[in-house]
Amino acid sequence: MSLLKQLFLAICLFLLVAFSGSFFVSLEASRGQMLSQLRAHAQDAATALGLTLTREIDDPAMTELLVSSIFDSGYFTSIRVVNIADNAVLAERSTAASAEGVPAWFVNLVGLRPQGGDALVMRGWEQAARVEVLSNPQFALARLWDSALGSLAWLLACGLLSAVFGGWLLRKQLQPLDNMVKQAQAISKREFLSLPQLPRTPELKRVVLAMNQMVEKLKALFAEEAARSEALRAESYQDRLTGLANRRLLDEQLADQLLVTEQSRAGHLLLLRVNDLAGLNQRLGGQRTDALISSIGQVLKRLLEQPERRHWLAARNRGGEFSLLAPGLDSPDAARLAGELSATLENLRLTGASDCTPVAHLGVVAYQPGDTAPTVLLHLDQALAQAQQQPQKPWAHLEHFHGAPGQAPQDWRTWIDEALTQGKMQLYFQPVVECADTSQVLHHKVLARLLAPQGEAIAAGQFLPWIERLGWSSRLDLAMLRHTLDYLAEHPWPLALSLSGSTLRDSASLRSVLDLLQAQPELAPLLTLEIDERQLPPPGELQALSKSLQATGYAIGLQHFGGSFSQIGNLTQLGLAYLKIDGSYLRGIDQHSDKRLFIEAIFRATNSIDLPLIAEMVETQGELDAIKSLGLFGVMGRLIGPPEPM
Numbered sequence: 001m002s003l004l005k006q007l008f009l010a011i012c013l014f015l016l017v018a019f020s021g022s023f024f025v026s027l028e029a030s031r032g033q034m035l036s037q038l039r040a041h042a043q044d045a046a047t048a049l050g051l052t053l054t055r056e057i058d059d060p061a062m063t064e065l066l067v068s069s070i071f072d073s074g075y076f077t078s079i080r081v082v083n084i085a086d087n088a089v090l091a092e093r094s095t096a097a098s099a100e101g102v103p104a105w106f107v108n109l110v111g112l113r114p115q116g117g118d119a120l121v122m123r124g125w126e127q128a129a130r131v132e133v134l135s136n137p138q139f140a141l142a143r144l145w146d147s148a149l150g151s152l153a154w155l156l157a158c159g160l161l162s163a164v165f166g167g168w169l170l171r172k173q174l175q176p177l178d179n180m181v182k183q184a185q186a187i188s189k190r191e192f193l194s195l196p197q198l199p200r201t202p203e204l205k206r207v208v209l210a211m212n213q214m215v216e217k218l219k220a221l222f223a224e225e226a227a228r229s230e231a232l233r234a235e236s237y238q239d240r241l242t243g244l245a246n247r248r249l250l251d252e253q254l255a256d257q258l259l260v261t262e263q264s265r266a267g268h269l270l271l272l273r274v275n276d277l278a279g280l281n282q283r284l285g286g287q288r289t290d291a292l293i294s295s296i297g298q299v300l301k302r303l304l305e306q307p308e309r310r311h312w313l314a315a316r317n318r319g320g321e322f323s324l325l326a327p328g329l330d331s332p333d334a335a336r337l338a339g340e341l342s343a344t345l346e347n348l349r350l351t352g353a354s355d356c357t358p359v360a361h362l363g364v365v366a367y368q369p370g371d372t373a374p375t376v377l378l379h380l381d382q383a384l385a386q387a388q389q390q391p392q393k394p395w396a397h398l399e400h401f402h403g404a405p406g407q408a409p410q411d412w413r414t415w416i417d418e419a420l421t422q423g424k425m426q427l428y429f430q431p432v433v434e435c436a437d438t439s440q441v442l443h444h445k446v447l448a449r450l451l452a453p454q455g456e457a458i459a460a461g462q463f464l465p466w467i468e469r470l471g472w473s474s475r476l477d478l479a480m481l482r483h484t485l486d487y488l489a490e491h492p493w494p495l496a497l498s499l500s501g502s503t504l505r506d507s508a509s510l511r512s513v514l515d516l517l518q519a520q521p522e523l524a525p526l527l528t529l530e531i532d533e534r535q536l537p538p539p540g541e542l543q544a545l546s547k548s549l550q551a552t553g554y555a556i557g558l559q560h561f562g563g564s565f566s567q568i569g570n571l572t573q574l575g576l577a578y579l580k581i582d583g584s585y586l587r588g589i590d591q592h593s594d595k596r597l598f599i600e601a602i603f604r605a606t607n608s609i610d611l612p613l614i615a616e617m618v619e620t621q622g623e624l625d626a627i628k629s630l631g632l633f634g635v636m637g638r639l640i641g642p643p644e645p646m
Contacts, residue, residue, distance in 0.1 A: 038135040039117060045074060057123060176195070176208050180211050236238035242297025267329045267465075273384060293320060307505065365398045365399075369461060396550040415450075415453055433634060476499070499529055500532070530559045533563060558576055560616070561582060576634065583616040589626045
C-alpha cells in the first residue's frame with residue numbers, strides 16, 4: 001500500500017475516532033441538559049395547571065377544557081388530573097411519544113425518556129386533586145439529531161480538506177523520493193543522473209546527498225575504466241602522429257573482409273606512399289615533415305566523414321606509407337577517388353616540398369572475399385610500382401574483380417528493385433549463444449539474402465554495395481523488418497535485426513520503422529534492433545533516436561563495437577540491451593596478450609554498469625576459450641554456427 005493511501009486511511013481513522021469521541025461527549029452533555037429542561041418544562045406546566053384548576057376543580061367541563069388547552073399548547077406526552085380521595089381520573093389527555101424525522105437507532109442511542117412533573121390542586125386548605133404531567137422529548141431529539149448531523153458534516157468537510165491538503169503536501173515532500181527512484185532506475189539502465197535540487201527536509205536532504213555521491217562515484221569509476229580501455233585501444237590500434245589506425249588493425253580488418261562470410265563484400269585497397277621521405281626530412285626538417293604526414297592523415301580522415309564511408313578504414317602503415325581499406329567501392333569510383341586524392345596531395349606539395357616530383361604515389365587494387373591477404377598486398381605493391389614509373393599520373397589501378405560475373409550494373413539495379421518490391425527475400429539466422437554454456441541460445445541474428453531471377457539466393461556481401469550505391473538501404477531495412485515481424489508472428493523466438501545508418505538518419509524511413517513496430521507491440525520482447533557503431537548519428541540525435549525506438553517497447557543493441565570506445569560515455573544513456581564487440585579486436589586473442597588486455601578493460605567498464613558483452617566473428621576454439629576465460633556474456637561466429645535458413 002502506498003504511503004499516500006496509508007496517510008488517507010490514517011486521516012479517516014483519526015477523524016472517525018475524533019468524531020465518535022466528540023459526539024458521545026457532546027451527546028451526554030446535551031442529554032443531561034435536555035433532561036433537566038424536560039423536567040422543568042413538565043413541572044412548570046403542572047404547577048400552572050394546578051393553580052388554574054383551584055377555582056374550577058369542581059367543574060368537570062371546565063377542568064377538561066383547561067387540561068386540553070394546556071396539552072394542545074405544548075410538547076406533552078400526557079396530562080391528567082387525579083382525585084386524591086379515590087385516585088379517580090377527573091380529566092386526561094395523552095399521545096404516543098414519537099420523534100418525527102429522527103431515526104429509531106438514534107432515539108435508542110440517546111435514550112431520552114419523557115420526564116414528569118406534578119402539582120396539587122387545593123380546595124381551600126384541603127387537597128382536592130393532583131395534576132400529573134409527562135413532557136414529550138420529540139423536540140429535544142430533533143435538536144440533538146440536527147446537532148449530530150451538523151457535527152458530522154463539519155468533520156467530513158475537515159477530513160476532506162485534510163486529505164486533499166495532506167495528499168498535496170505529502171506529494172510535494174516526497175517528490176525527492178520519486179526523483180531518487182528515477183535515479184536508481186537510470187543506474188539500472190546504465191545512466192548516471194545527479195539531482196541538482198536538494199530537498200529542504202533535513203532527512204530527505206541527507207538521503208539525496210548520499211545518492212548523488214554514489215552516482216558520482218559510479219560515474220567516475222566508469223569513466224576511469226573507459227579511459228583505460230580507450231588508452232589500451234589507442235596503444236594497440238592507433239597511430240600516435242596522425243590518429244589513424246595502425247598497420248596491425250589494417251591487417252586484421254583486411255583479413256575479416258577477405259573471409260567468405262554472409263556479409264563479406266568486395267572492395268578496393270589503396271596504398272599511398274610519400275615520395276622521398278628521407279629527402280624531405282633533410283630538406284624540410286623533422287617538424288615540417290611530421291606536419292606534412294599529419295596533413296595527409298587529416299585528408300584521409302575527411303574522406304571517412306561521409307556517412308556511406310564510415311565503414312572504411314584509413315591507416316598509417318609506417319613512415320610515409322598510408323592505406324585506405326574501402327569495402328563496397330567499385331572500380332569506377334575507386335579510380336575517381338584515386339584521382340581526387342592525388343590532386344589533393346598535390347596541393348599539399350606546394351607547401352611541403354620545393355621540387356616538381358609528386359608528394360606521394362598511389363596504388364589501388366581490387367579484392368573480393370576468398371582472396372588471400374598476401375595476394376592482395378602483392379597486387380598492391382605492383383600497382384604502386386606502376387604508379388612510380390609513370391610521372392604523368394602518380395597513381396595506378398589494378399583491377400581483377402568485376403562485381404558480379406555475367407551481370408552488368410543495370411542488371412543489378414533491375415533485379416534488386418524487383419526483389420525489394422515483390423519481397424523476393426529469404427531470411428537466414430545465425431545463433432548467438434551464452435559464452436559459459438554454448439548450448440544456451442540467447443537469440444538469432446537475422447541476415448538477408450535476395451533471390452536472383454534464376455532463384456539463386458545472393459548473400460548480403462554481394463548486393464549490399466549496390467544497394468548503398470543506389471541509395472536503397474532504407475528500402476532493404478523496411479523489407480527486412482516486415483519479413484522479420486511476419487516471421488515472429490508465426491515463430492515466437494528471440495531475434496536481432498540490424499538497421500542501417502541511412503534509415504536512422506532519414507526521418508521518413510525512421511517514421512515507417514516506428515509505425516511498423518508500434519503496430520505489433522506484442523512482439524517487442526522477441527526482437528532487438530541493432531545499430532552499427534560505425535554509423536551512429538551525433539549524440540543529440542542518437543539520444544532522441546533511442547527514446548523513439550524504446551518508446552515502442554523494442555530493445556536496442558550495438559554491434560561492431562570497439563572502434564570508438566571513447567563514445568561509451570554517451571552510450572550509457574541509451575539503455576542498450578548489449579554490446580557486440582567487433583571481430584577484428586578478437587582475432588587471435590588467444591595469441592596476443594595486448595588484445596586480451598583491451599577486451600578485459602572493456603569488460604570491466606561495461607560490467608560495472610551491467611551491460612552484457614557479446615563477441616562477434618569467433619572462428620577458432622582458442623579464441624572461444626580465451627573469451628570464456630574473460631567472462632563475456634555471449635558469443636557468435638562460424639565456430640558457433642553459420643547462418644542458415646529456418
